[in-house]
Amino acid sequence: MPKFKVLISLRRTMLWLNFFAILFNATLFIYATDYVIKTSQSYQFLESLHHIPDSPRAIFGESIISFSILAVVMSFHHHYSAFKQDTELNNTIIFVEFILAIFVFLSLRLTYNGIFLLIFVDFIISNRNQYDFRDYLVWMMVVVFLLFLLVITDYSILSHFMTLPDLTIYLNFLPSNIGPKLLVWKNFITILNLTLFILILIYFAIYQLNQENDIQNKLALASKANYELKNYAALSEYIAKDRERKRIARDIHDSVGHALTGIAAGIDATLVLIDVDKDATKKQLVKIQTAVKEGIKDVRKALNRIRPGALNNYTLQESLKKMLKEYADISRIKIDFSYHWGSADFEKTTEDVVFRIIEEAITNSLRHGHANQVSIACTKPDQKTYQMVIKDNGTGAQKIVPGYGITQMKERVAIINGKISFDGQNGFTIVVDIPAEGDMYD
Amino acid sequence: MKRKNKIIIILVTLILVISGAFYWQYRVKENEKTLTIGLYTSSSWNVPNGHQYKVIDYAIRKFKQEHPNIKIKYESGIQQDDYRNWLSEKIIENKTPDLIIVPNRDFNALASEGAFKNLSSFMWQDNIKNSTFYASTLKAGQYGGQQLALPYEANPTLMVMNKTLLQKFKIKTPSYDWTPQQFYKLCHQVTYSNTKKKYYGVTMNYNWQDAQFAYGAQIFNKNDGNVELTSDRSRRAFALIENIVNDQSTFNVTSQLFDKGRVAFMPLGLAQYRTYTSYPFHITRNNKFLWKCTKMPGMEGIKATPIETTMFAISSKAKNTKGAWEFMKLLCTNKKVQREVMKTNMGCSVLPAVVKSTQAQKILDEKVINFHNLTIKKLDLIMKDGAVLPKFKDYNDNLEKLDYKIQNALKAGNLETQLFNIQLQVNQSETN
Numbered sequence: 001m002p003k004f005k006v007l008i009s010l011r012r013t014m015l016w017l018n019f020f021a022i023l024f025n026a027t028l029f030i031y032a033t034d035y036v037i038k039t040s041q042s043y044q045f046l047e048s049l050h051h052i053p054d055s056p057r058a059i060f061g062e063s064i065i066s067f068s069i070l071a072v073v074m075s076f077h078h079h080y081s082a083f084k085q086d087t088e089l090n091n092t093i094i095f096v097e098f099i100l101a102i103f104v105f106l107s108l109r110l111t112y113n114g115i116f117l118l119i120f121v122d123f124i125i126s127n128r129n130q131y132d133f134r135d136y137l138v139w140m141m142v143v144v145f146l147l148f149l150l151v152i153t154d155y156s157i158l159s160h161f162m163t164l165p166d167l168t169i170y171l172n173f174l175p176s177n178i179g180p181k182l183l184v185w186k187n188f189i190t191i192l193n194l195t196l197f198i199l200i201l202i203y204f205a206i207y208q209l210n211q212e213n214d215i216q217n218k219l220a221l222a223s224k225a226n227y228e229l230k231n232y233a234a235l236s237e238y239i240a241k242d243r244e245r246k247r248i249a250r251d252i253h254d255s256v257g258h259a260l261t262g263i264a265a266g267i268d269a270t271l272v273l274i275d276v277d278k279d280a281t282k283k284q285l286v287k288i289q290t291a292v293k294e295g296i297k298d299v300r301k302a303l304n305r306i307r308p309g310a311l312n313n314y315t316l317q318e319s320l321k322k323m324l325k326e327y328a329d330i331s332r333i334k335i336d337f338s339y340h341w342g343s344a345d346f347e348k349t350t351e352d353v354v355f356r357i358i359e360e361a362i363t364n365s366l367r368h369g370h371a372n373q374v375s376i377a378c379t380k381p382d383q384k385t386y387q388m389v390i391k392d393n394g395t396g397a398q399k400i401v402p403g404y405g406i407t408q409m410k411e412r413v414a415i416i417n418g419k420i421s422f423d424g425q426n427g428f429t430i431v432v433d434i435p436a437e438g439d440m441y442d
Numbered sequence: 443m444k445r446k447n448k449i450i451i452i453l454v455t456l457i458l459v460i461s462g463a464f465y466w467q468y469r470v471k472e473n474e475k476t477l478t479i480g481l482y483t484s485s486s487w488n489v490p491n492g493h494q495y496k497v498i499d500y501a502i503r504k505f506k507q508e509h510p511n512i513k514i515k516y517e518s519g520i521q522q523d524d525y526r527n528w529l530s531e532k533i534i535e536n537k538t539p540d541l542i543i544v545p546n547r548d549f550n551a552l553a554s555e556g557a558f559k560n561l562s563s564f565m566w567q568d569n570i571k572n573s574t575f576y577a578s579t580l581k582a583g584q585y586g587g588q589q590l591a592l593p594y595e596a597n598p599t600l601m602v603m604n605k606t607l608l609q610k611f612k613i614k615t616p617s618y619d620w621t622p623q624q625f626y627k628l629c630h631q632v633t634y635s636n637t638k639k640k641y642y643g644v645t646m647n648y649n650w651q652d653a654q655f656a657y658g659a660q661i662f663n664k665n666d667g668n669v670e671l672t673s674d675r676s677r678r679a680f681a682l683i684e685n686i687v688n689d690q691s692t693f694n695v696t697s698q699l700f701d702k703g704r705v706a707f708m709p710l711g712l713a714q715y716r717t718y719t720s721y722p723f724h725i726t727r728n729n730k731f732l733w734k735c736t737k738m739p740g741m742e743g744i745k746a747t748p749i750e751t752t753m754f755a756i757s758s759k760a761k762n763t764k765g766a767w768e769f770m771k772l773l774c775t776n777k778k779v780q781r782e783v784m785k786t787n788m789g790c791s792v793l794p795a796v797v798k799s800t801q802a803q804k805i806l807d808e809k810v811i812n813f814h815n816l817t818i819k820k821l822d823l824i825m826k827d828g829a830v831l832p833k834f835k836d837y838n839d840n841l842e843k844l845d846y847k848i849q850n851a852l853k854a855g856n857l858e859t860q861l862f863n864i865q866l867q868v869n870q871s872e873t874n
Binding site for chain 1: 447526527530531533534535536537538551554555556557758759
């Protein structure tokens with residue numbers, strides 16, 4: 001199982017290797033120059049160099065100082081947690097590191113470009129958690145950029161565009177048993193750096209793949225649990241519905257059923273009595289009337305038991321506010337509620353419908369629209385209509401396919417002789433028109 | 443937290459930048475207080491010279507009067523032969539002096555490597571016109587169209603003659619505007635005289651290059667430095683040399699022979715001429731004949747006099763450029779300093795204004811024994827006759843190769859047939 005710790009220690013090894021490489025290259029300049037002067041080859045050296053060289057000690061100082069700054073910035077970058085959270089800051093510091101690497105590269109008179117590999121490693125390690133970093137395009141771009149950088153920073157290419165001291169000329173002036181050996185060492189360090197870079201890349205890829213696997217396993221586990229929960233919820237809903245259905249049936253059977261049976265029996269009696277005794281018939285009809293009234297009362301009672309409990313004790317406005325507050329408390333949704341219906345006195349059925357539509361709409365906004373803001377406006381555009389507009393900022397719907405909820409809303413509005421319309425553009429909007437008292441159907 | 447970090451980073455960078463700027467300014471100020479010069483000890487012209495740093499010390503004293511704050515440093519005791527190596531070492535170590543004396547032969551190589559600063563802007567600022575200097579001496583300091591060095595002293599080659607010998611053969615002293623043909627005629631006449639003792643026309647240091655100058659042949663292509671030996675002028679110049687060699691049938695016509703009075707003509711540098719015709723060196727030569735000098739022979743309208751020029755240049759990595767330029771200006775354009783150069787170093791000043799002055803005549807006549815024949819008017823003419831040498835990096839190398847091959851062909855007596863081969867060989871080795 002690849003560990004992140006190993007990756008970090010590999011990176012640290014690479015940092016040290018680069019330090020060594022820079023030390024080596026910078027020392028080469030000093031060593032070769034001193035040798036040339038000591039053996040009085042200065043003039044020939046200058047002739048073959050084609051231009052005025054920089055002071056080798058300046059090269060040494062500049063490269064060591066710039067690399068030290070780079071190393072400090074890098075360790076600061078890795079030990080400071082602030083960079084791990086802030087993408088922008090992280091990228092800024094990578095950019096600063098890149099600039100410093102260019103300084104190191106220039107101060108070594110372009111003889112060593114392995115330092116850019118180090119920056120690249122730093123880039124991938126610090127960006128490993130970025131979402132878009134996994135995009136192939138970004139990867140491709142970074143890799144192409146790196147290749148381009150490595151190609152153009154090659155000495156043999158750059159020396160065509162600017163005057164540069166060629167380290168191989170320095171080495172040529174060293175005795176024949178030392179110069180080639182140093183060149184071999186120089187190349188060996190460069191290759192070692194490259195190998196380390198590839199090793200880190202491979203290790204990183206394995207690490208990343210493993211992480212991905214881990215996440216996938218966990219996701220699978222979570223979705224399984226989710227599925228079971230859904231099943232359970234469906235089951236419990238079904239049980240609740242069934243229980244309600246049985247209760248309603250029982251209520252009807254107990255109240256309306258009794259009354260209707262009584263009425264039917266009473267009417268049978270009157271049919272027999274009507275020709276025999278008019279007065280007895282009248283008495284019987286009064287009895288039937290009482291039974292009918294009792295029946296109506298029972299039906300009302302049964303209906304009352306079905307209505308939302310909230311509506312029992314409050315006005316419509318207060319009940320709505322209470323319900324909306326509950327919604328706001330249990331979810332993150334922000335609800336904007338404006339009520340301009342004043343003290344309109346609706347039928348209980350109408351109040352029910354309004355209550356249920358709002359409930360359904362908010363549930364839909366949360367469940368389907370993933371909205372985090374809903375505005376509900378209850379207005380009275382003219383004397384004959386009460387209007388309610390429910391609007392959310394969710395995903396909306398290009399094409400509205402009526403489901404159970406919407407169908408039920410339509411049915412409910414139809415009961416109170418109102419109108420309802422839906423709009424899925426720019427969030428989801430529901431407009432409900434309710435006719436004012438008088439036209440109402442009882 | 444994040445904001446705080448940003449502020450800290452910005453502050454640290456700001457402090458670093460500001461302190462860096464202060465340090466930089468301090469360094470610049472410190473550098474302006476000292477001026478380093480690279481010099482060699484002996485004369486540029488290989489003539490005995492008792493007072494090695496006399497002119498420089500004189501110039502430094504003058505400079506101090508105007509710039510008392512600048513301290514001038516130079517390393518003494520460097521021989522001219524070691525100078526090239528010494529300077530290379532300094533350049534490699536990046537310890538190049540601000541102001542460097544540059545002999546003719548080292549100029550091309552150093553200039554091509556970018557060792558010198560371009561002086562055009564300084565000259566323009568201080569309104570130094572090209573006509574201030576003799577044209578050929580100024581051109582000696584140009585490379586790739588840039589003025590990289592100013593001439594400091596010059597040593598034109600004169601044609602010295604044995605007046606006594608010429609009178610013996612009843613030959614009139616040649617005029618100043620004599621052609622190579624006239625020159626050859628006189629040489630031929632002297633060499634083919636039927637006398638007991640063998641006399642010669644000219645010493646062998648009149649070489650093929652002098653002949654090329656005389657005919658105004660451009661043997662090096664200005665653009666690529668390729669050798670071109672087969673032009674009409676070039677061929678005629680080679681013919682002259684071949685004829686002289688064939689006539690005299692020997693290469694051993696040396697200056698010793700001239701001193702013995704057996705040769706009519708000898709090219710000689712002005713510095714050498716002045717040294718050996720004046721006290722005390724004239725005595726050592728023990729000549730028993732009269733000396734006279736004239737211009738090198740040349741075709742009409744051709745500038746045929748080889749002039750060696752010593753220059754001063756500012757190092758491209760100079761720390762005190764301003765000071766270097768001020769001192770250089772003093773050395774190269776100040777009349778008093780230039781007069782001192784002419785007096786002490788035995789060469790010639792590079793300023794026409796100095797050469798034409800009556801003081802210059804006094805300098806020329808100083809300690810001269812018997813021969814009051816070099817007038818400032820003649821010297822001015824000679825200086826104006828200076829040939830311009832090609833400027834490219836491997837000039838010295840190519841010239842050496844060419845010289846070796848041509849000398850060999852001359853000795854073998856087949857120069858004319860070899861010319862094309864030599865040209866081909868040199869150009870090929872150039873491209874490789």
